Amino acid sequence: MLDIKTALLLWAMEAATLATLLTAIWLQDRTQRHFAMWAFGFLAHGTGVALIGLRGEVPDFLSIEFANAVALSSFIFWAGGLVHPGRAPFMAWAAIPLLIWIGGMLIPGIRDEIAYRIAVYYCASACGQISLAAAAAHHQFSKPRYRRQLAAICALQAVFSLLVAFASIITMPSSIQTAPYAAAAICINLFSSLSAILIGARIVIDRSEERLRQLIRTDPLTGALNRRGLQEGFERLAGPSAIGAPCLALLLFDLDHFKRINDAHGHQAGDTVLLTFAELCRNLMPKGGIFGRTGGEEFMVLARVGELKDAALLAEAIRQSLAAKAIEAGNKVIGATVSIGIAIAPARDANLDQLMSNADRALYKAKARGRNRTTVLSGERVLTVPVTGPEATDEQTDRQVAALKRLMAKAVPQTGVAKP
Structure with missing residues (x-):
């Protein structure tokens, strides 16, 4: 059985790898700013998850309050990356997950009890996943079937996050290792991230092909057809x-x-x-x-x-x-x-x-x-x-x-x- 710490570090390594790949793609064409935003999102998420996994080896403030805040800030970048290709206005409510966590940490009764911290984190994460599902469903950045698939993945994660939050309040675990469904939540997040990346890769390929077709068909100065x-x-x-x-x-x-x-x-x-x-x-x-x-x-x-x-x-x-x-x-x-x-x-x-x-x-x-x-x-x-x-x-x-x-x-x- 994969222990929680190892799973968290694997999750962090996956996020860091994706951040590196997306950064490399963005550096090839800096007009494609959504790649940079997705890269920042995975970098923030990977950094936060890695700090959580290092609990006991780094100060508690870094592995709890700071780590979870950094991980949740990733939703801001991911949502921005989703809406940017369609030139839609940035969704300020993508920052709600981070604000929920910060607000919870200002309440001593929640900050000092791990079960409540787990519940607050997963509730905040569910809000972030709902915001991504909304962005995927409503913004015209890709073909409808890809957007529906992304929205479904995000909605599935949101439902499971709410389940973990509810179970944590009911069972009141004393540590992250004993938290109900914690390992399953990590596995689902890994699977969902990989699925989203595969869909995202298909979207990127389609957009690149369309951009190439547009370059072949248009005059570079005026944008008129050639x-x-x-x-x-x-x-x-x-x-x-x-x-x-x-x-x-x-x-x-x-x-x-x-x-x-x-x-x-x-x-x-x-x-x-x-x-x-x-x-x-x-x-x-x-x-x-x-x-x-x-x-x-x-x-x-x-x-x-x-x-x-x-x-x-x-x-x-x-x-x-x-x-x-x-x-x-x-x-x-x-x-x-x-x-x-x-x-x-x-x-x-x-x-x-x-x-x-x-x-x-x-x-x-x-x-x-x-x-x-x-x-x-x-x-x-x-x-x-x-x-x-x-x-x-x-x-x-x-x-x-x-x-x-x-x-x-x-x-x-x-x-x-x-x-x-």
């Missing part, structure tokens, strides 16, 4: 199972004279312009649309629309919002404009390469006609959305252009963007 991500997004929007408006529009953007911005203000200012434009596009994107960066200062939007005028409205909202925006880069204020080419096709027949080629033709005309404007490919004709008022015309004015003029004159107040 060409691979755009291709995947196009397949979702144009696939046979896709639902939405009947047409698929491709909007191709080219920031005007971007090289001049870099040359005049520096590449850091240029990056600020790119980031500002990317954020603006994401904010104005219709539901279900996707946004990507195709290279340099070129970006793309894919969206399901009802007809051509919907795509033109979206393009003009983005164009006019950027033109009206003062971009702060350090101590400088920079203005920027964008040229836009639009192509549209029935969603069921859409071909990404053809749409990009058509939108590129329209974009070329937008730049050739003075930049800071939107052009659309309609059949074989490239039409320019007017930018100065109802009297503006271009060399291809016809009924469609006139219709777009009237449309944009009405649409600008609705978008909340002032006419330039």
Whole structure:
């Protein structure tokens, strides 16, 4: 039969090993702060359990009051590590176990009687396990099945901790060795810790794979989709199972004279312009649309629309919002404009390469006609959305252009963007 002291020291060694492994993982990527919090949790728990196991070899204050307080403080770090990946607010009530223990030790009748100390510790531990179960159940940090498994393990530990606390009050043991279910409680904690680590490892692997997929699919500077991500997004929007408006529009953007911005203000200012434009596009994107960066200062939007005028409205909202925006880069204020080419096709027949080629033709005309404007490919004709008022015309004015003029004159107040 494993004696209590040996079991406690094995428990402490397991916790220390886990703390070391989690610290090593965190040091490889310090943005993954939840690994550091879990490591601190296991370090605190292992330290407290080790001090409890050294009872008789270290001063009583260290092996009783201090040791149990350190062990219970681990729930603060564990709960913080669980909620951090989901960017949820920290749960202050994860500190309740520690406060219960401190409060109990301030009462002489509890502090001086080992049976009551055992009961207070396991009641506090049960509260901590309930807080972990709540964090696992309610915070979206992983797949539901993993969260349910973690919550079940924590709930099982909480139930058994309450059983030990109740039995300790009933039997009034004179030492930890004679405490009812003490050895079983340690074994259950060991088993639960190992089970939680296995589930946690699966969560970490899934998150790492998702993060890798995200890195493969996105532009590192702006967070916009790259060409691979755009291709995947196009397949979702144009696939046979896709639902939405009947047409698929491709909007191709080219920031005007971007090289001049870099040359005049520096590449850091240029990056600020790119980031500002990317954020603006994401904010104005219709539901279900996707946004990507195709290279340099070129970006793309894919969206399901009802007809051509919907795509033109979206393009003009983005164009006019950027033109009206003062971009702060350090101590400088920079203005920027964008040229836009639009192509549209029935969603069921859409071909990404053809749409990009058509939108590129329209974009070329937008730049050739003075930049800071939107052009659309309609059949074989490239039409320019007017930018100065109802009297503006271009060399291809016809009924469609006139219709777009009237449309944009009405649409600008609705978008909340002032006419330039």
